Amino acid sequence: MDLLTPPPDLYGRPRQDRFLRRLTAIQDRYVQALGGPLLRRNPRRPLSRPLPPLQLVVTTRRQLAADVIELQLADPSGGPLPAWQPGAHLRLVLPSGRERHYSLSGDPADRAGYRIAVRRLPEGGGGSVEVHDTLHPGARLTARRPRNGFAFCAEPAVLLLAGGIGITPLLPMAREAQRHGLDWRLVHVGRSADTLPYADELRALDPHRVVLRTDDEHGGVPTGAELLAHAPRGAAVYCCGPAPMLTAVQRALDGGPVGAGGPGASLHFERFGAAPITDGEPFAVRLGADGPTLDVPADRSALDVLREARPDLPYSCHQGFCGTCEVRLLAGPPDHRDRRLTPEQRAAGSLLPCVSRAAEGETLVLDV
Numbered sequence: 001m002d003l004l005t006p007p008p009d010l011y012g013r014p015r016q017d018r019f020l021r022r023l024t025a026i027q028d029r030y031v032q033a034l035g036g037p038l039l040r041r042n043p044r045r046p047l048s049r050p051l052p053p054l055q056l057v058v059t060t061r062r063q064l065a066a067d068v069i070e071l072q073l074a075d076p077s078g079g080p081l082p083a084w085q086p087g088a089h090l091r092l093v094l095p096s097g098r099e100r101h102y103s104l105s106g107d108p109a110d111r112a113g114y115r116i117a118v119r120r121l122p123e124g125g126g127g128s129v130e131v132h133d134t135l136h137p138g139a140r141l142t143a144r145r146p147r148n149g150f151a152f153c154a155e156p157a158v159l160l161l162a163g164g165i166g167i168t169p170l171l172p173m174a175r176e177a178q179r180h181g182l183d184w185r186l187v188h189v190g191r192s193a194d195t196l197p198y199a200d201e202l203r204a205l206d207p208h209r210v211v212l213r214t215d216d217e218h219g220g221v222p223t224g225a226e227l228l229a230h231a232p233r234g235a236a237v238y239c240c241g242p243a244p245m246l247t248a249v250q251r252a253l254d255g256g257p258v259g260a261g262g263p264g265a266s267l268h269f270e271r272f273g274a275a276p277i278t279d280g281e282p283f284a285v286r287l288g289a290d291g292p293t294l295d296v297p298a299d300r301s302a303l304d305v306l307r308e309a310r311p312d313l314p315y316s317c318h319q320g321f322c323g324t325c326e327v328r329l330l331a332g333p334p335d336h337r338d339r340r341l342t343p344e345q346r347a348a349g350s351l352l353p354c355v356s357r358a359a360e361g362e363t364l365v366l367d368v
């Protein structure tokens with residue numbers, strides 16, 4: 001891959017190119033024109049019933065690092081919780097109704113509880129602040145069953161790269177790698193030692209396989225090459241952290257093999273924050289049939305623009321996979337860029353404005 005190629009999406013899949021997106025847009029319009037009747041499901045095929053949400057209670061809370069708390073969640077009746085695999089996340093419904101995703105950081109073998117860690121981000125969307133301010137032992141909340149968009153494939157050699165709170169999905173992977181006798185290394189980077197959660201737990205796994213690397217001791221953030229230098233020969237790389245860290249790692253990977261003289265490696269990653277906008281064009285959104293029209297610049301999402309006028313509009317992943325930001329499209333030709341909606345849902349007018357857009361000069365009329 002060349003250096004200008006943007007990172008693939010959350011699931012490590014390469015982005016669609018412009019031609020494929022146009023093709024998908026044409027298909028969506030065709031499907032929309034056909035309308036609902038032709039798209040109805042085969043009546044003989046049973047409808048899969050959505051599983052009921054989990055009821056959870058906060059059992060313990062502890063300070064893990066500067067601005068980071070850990071919560072243990074359990075079934076209020078003490079029953080076992082649904083199984084999960086390293087890399088999985090939990091979608092929590094907070095007391096305000098906000099929905100947020102948090103990676104599970106505990107041990108999948110422990111079915112008695114789920115463990116999450118949350119860094120307080122005062123400049124974020126309010127979810128982390130709400131967790132810190134309102135979730136104490138005894139608090140009740142609901143959650144969707146764990147889902148995994150960052151699966152651990154247990155390759156023989158792995159390098160786990162964590163940026164700050166990005167350690168949460170990687171800690172269960174390190175535990176799994178140790179349990180299976182894999183050749184693994186983990187590098188955890190952060191501003192200073194007091195910002196790195198789970199340092200003791202990581203060292204207890206195997207101190208020789210864990211590197212804690214802080215900016216204050218090394219005079220700045222690491223380069224991608226510096227991080228990859230810790231890789232066992234030919235390792236698969238799993239990375240969770242802020243976008244600049246992922247970009248640095250990907251660019252360094254594009255530049256050569258991982259591990260001294262080893263073969264090339266696969267990169268699996270999970271990103272914090274919004275997906276990058278590629279091939280964005282300026283368009284407009286109208287708030288209702290008679291509402292104001294807002295311009296969406298090429299480098300901003302429709303959701304960001306909409307939230308300036310409707311600050312209560314919910315969102316969570318900002319990457320087109322959770323569905324929290326779903327709105328109804330009343331008119332206009334959409335360029336669906338999400339990974340969640342089915343053709344039926346798109347035909348019925350659903351749109352995820354955190355990633356979906358329109359062609360240059362078009363206007364999407366939204367029921368918001």
Ligand code: FES
Nearest residue numbers: 316318323325354
């Ligand atoms: S915020 Fe998750 S799909 Fe839009």
